[in-house]
Amino acid sequence: MTKAVFYHAGCEVCVDAEKMILDYFDRSKVDLEVVHFGEDPSRIREAEAAGVKSVPALVVNGQTYHINYGASMEDVKNG
Amino acid sequence: MTKAVFYHAGCEVCVDAEKMILDYFDRSKVDLEVVHFGEDPSRIREAEAAGVKSVPALVVNGQTYHINYGASMEDVKNG
Structure with missing residues (x-):
């Protein structure tokens, strides 16, 4: 079983990608x-x-896939 | 059955995303x-x-998901 982590911040772009x-x-x-x-x-x-x-x-498998663009990690850290 | 189309141009980023x-x-x-x-x-x-x-x-389902960045469509059109 491959482990994958989907990271998001609740933005509209995030929610759409999560659903897909x-x-x-x-x-x-x-x-x-x-x-x-x-x-x-x-x-x-x-x-x-x-x-x-x-x-x-x-x-997934040590590779990061950015899917569209919702917010930068700087935006995430600044709340 | 949902129809999905993966578009690429053979670039390294493309090949990796295609495999995933x-x-x-x-x-x-x-x-x-x-x-x-x-x-x-x-x-x-x-x-x-x-x-x-x-x-x-x-x-997929009328939504476009850009996965990382390999090349712009302008690059694709200019070969």
């Missing part, structure tokens, strides 16, 4: 965790270390 | 077509009409 991923990813292959920085800011450091520059972003 | 999508999308739910503009430039107009600004991009 939840709807269409093959959950028999991918263990998908959704992290909302507004609810769990302690995960910001881990995301930045993985190369997340903006949200929404999906990290 | 082919590996992890649930093909029992998504009929996924892969379009390489280098091989089929006639599809450029359709992609731009769908809102594709850069590659790689995935269009």
